[in-house]
Amino acid sequence: MTYEEAVEETFGLFHWLLLVVCGWANASDAVEILCVSFLLPTARCDLLLSSTDGGLLTASIFLMMVGGYMWGYLADQKGRCKVLVVSLTVNGLFGGLASFAPWFWLFLLMRFISGIVGGSIPVIFSYFSEFMPRVRRGAMISALATFWMAGNILAALAWLVIPKTWAHFSLGTLDFQSWRLFVVLCSVPSITSAIIFKLFMPESPKFLMEGLVPIKKIFKSPLRSRSITLTIIFYSISFYYGLWMWFPELFARAEDGGSPCANVSRPSALHNESCYPVKTAYMEGFVIAVSNLPGNIFTILVMDSTGGKALLGSLLLSSLSVFLIYVVQTKAQSLVLSCVFSGVSVIAWNALDVVGTELYPTQLSSALGFFTGVGRVAAITGNLVFGKLVDANCAVPVLLVSALLLAGGLVGLLLPQTRQTELT
Template sequence: MVRRTFVVNRVPKNGVTSETVCDRENVDIEEAIQLTGNGRYNFLVLFTCCIIMLGAVVDMLGYSLVVPAASCDLDLSLEHSGMLTSVSFAGFIFALPWGYTADTRGRKKALLISSSVGFILSSLTSFSTDFYMMLVLKFLASSFSTASITLTITFLGECTPKEWRNRYMFIQNVFSLAADFVCFALAYFVLPLEFSVPLPLLTTYRPWRLLILLMTVPLGIGSVMMCFLHESPKFLANLGETDNALEVLKSIHKTNNGKHSVYPVKSLMKVDKPDGTISFWRSVIKQTVPIIKPPLLWRSLQLLLLFAICCSTNNVFFMWFPTMVNSFFTTVSEDSRFCEKVVANITPSSYNETCIDADPINTIYSGLLFTLFFTSFNMIIIALSNWRRTLMISTFIISGVSCILVDMVRQPAASMVFFIAIQFTGICIGTVGSYYVDIFPTSYRGLATSLGMMFARFVCLGGVNVVGATIVDYCRITFYGWSIFVFSGIIAAFYLPGEPKADSITRVDKVI
């Protein structure tokens, strides 16, 4: 019989219990993380992951503003512009290898490599001399930087006490959505600049090159900050390195509670250490097969769909936001519906008439206002982070209904509001990520999350091109078809695990 005397009378704001008993042995890793509290170290992890997430998303989405500005210097055709705009999503083809690396070599190591190399390659992209050089460099850079998006979700979730996890995921998602605002803000300040600096082997160094360089800065800062963090204690414990995991937990506890505090855990529950002699391919199969067979198969498919809806609905229409909004506001007719106003100026010839160095200022203003509202709204709903399933279903309803109404009303302001509301699904990206942390075992979590994000970004890649191919001739049908896609997420979300009970954080373990 094991005597357990862990008693909790109440949980203060920092997450440290008011009564604990020292010298506890064979403690489960989830409970051990709980006992480290919630303090300075957790804030540092949160801030680092948020900065890396911000940098990766800015680097990915910012090309919707860079490509039009670079069209003159690089002599870009319509086809070239489309390829450069969507190539960032193609980098997710390497999500599975990155997930495997995170599950076998460590979350911290994978994050360090992906963010630092992504920063270097993205910076080099600003020196591209032609379309092909930019395409290759951007593809290579995105294959590293985009991996950081999924890796930060896993790393943050594993380093955060359970009762704070959902809220931290939402905060991280705020930075992901704030990336849209950062893209437009940087474009507002940089693209209107007028300078031309001759450089060796380059035609000129112009504002769009500086914009690319500035968009990579958060990735560089985040990679430096990662050097000051520990490896995920959950990963170490699951690998069988319980002594190392315990040292990490002690350090986290000391950072959160002061150097004179005493961490009550003396040993962690042992797990079977994996066989180090297993071959590479057998290791890959061992990591992958459990995700695609029962009992995890249903959850994998369910979260794949939800990730795809949340990411693609937000990203696809964001990538088309500058083009659609510019066409919407330049159409003279006031009584036209949304599709009529948008399609009026979206024609293949409109891309080749002039060489544009910067997006129209009205479009940038609209993007700034839209992304500022979107980010602020997401910060407000952090208070609802514990009602994940309800929030997700409500968001899908708003987005799906907006797809239907966007072209049904004739009032321009209402049409624009519905077009913006379609992209509300991005609010739930962090929510889906938190379900991956809760549902999948540590051994497969990084790979499962990377698989979900990879599938979602491939849907984004296809969605950008599908919308571009159908919006002129089948605009209304495009929005109606997308509403069906979003509504399917309501059914999938309905079968997610229920909301946590109010008393799940405060518990008393009886003496056995």
């Protein structure tokens, strides 16, 4: 029997349990990244932050770019499961410790460490895919990617915690407010995932059969052209995190009606009487998170039949929806288009997860870590650009997101088809 034949013969309950375990770890990454966007309006008031400070804070978690490559490299040498335990533990630990930081610089440092030492998502996808048979891999990886939506929804439940002004107490000189409690809760998925992997999960059988391949091989023939193409796509699609992380703030600015970019007269929560945005500002984030569901279901159903390359075309629709967010004039229209953007862009992300896994040998899980790192650079850039321009002219970064998504969709046409390819 070949490896693929053996995996197909053994497919069963374990693989569905594996989906849940790896999915929960994937959700933990979404929670850690997106929680900052939901706590930002309140934390800005409590820590006396400018918009530039907010941009630095939202950018800090994306320093997983270093962790993504580092953990991918170590996973190729030491094993997937061991690396997942360590990276998830550190990510959750420092993410939780950030809640006790009384000053912005210390809070930023804790998030920085959480980001730079975290970044285990490429390893999760490599680990998961190595258990999956060829004919089911596309749908199962798409199902795994769906758990990002679950993490997004969990983070969007900030409206159940942050507006509760009674949920605070004093720790010495530290006023432990409700947004700090939310930060602690957001570290729970990472910590629990680490415990589950440590106690119950086996090492990848594919890893145990293979040797290490140098990461530089991805930029040598015959992998060079696909690697350059994926670098461009990952950068293009990840820059939009600048827009995504600022959605709650933009919706808070549009609370009185009108386009989020039009209401630049509300640049900071520092001048508000209350540090707590009304619940609708958080509810809108929750609605956007749920709007991922149709796109996730669609990719699960069609991925194995169409392949990831075809679905990357959804980047073109994502570009159009972002452009229209800039054009619309009412808050309701902005919300509808944001939901459309969320539902369409998730198709491209799920396709990229599948394509990025199938285009390279399993000994090169650090390749996906490298491309994730490229995406984190784009995410950091996007957040810094939004932090600098959100008060002065937020139309510029919004239109830049639209242009990059368009470029990514066109470049995606250059990738080879990977539908139901055998892992090498």
